[in-house]
Amino acid sequence: MSYSIIGIIAIIIHLIINRDMLWSNADNSFVPAQKEHRQYIFGMLIFCITDVLWGFLNEFKLITPLYIDTVIFFIAMMAGFLLWTRYIVAYLNRRGFLKKPFRFRE
Secondary structure, X not given: OHHXXXXXXXXXXXXXXXXHHHHOOOOOOOOOOXXXXXXXXXXXXXXXXXXXXXXXXXXXXXXXHHHHHHHHHXXXXXXXXXXXXXXXXXXXXXXXXXXXXXXXXX
């Protein structure tokens, strides 16, 4: 349980800091690449939730769900890197070799 407390605090802080981006459907023109930023925020929430869940599953010694959660944790970590890179490429709006592999639309 003590392992999960840090993750729970991180999720709460994450939700407080990013509440406007998460629950606002208005077009915030002051934020370039808003769609990619919002996807990154949701990806990091999933990452934190799997980390918290890992702590609970480890506490109760549930081996099979713990293994499944560990796999999802590392997939979420990899997706976080991909979403962060997509956000940076969209934010910079540069033309170059990174734009096509990381921008799936256009």
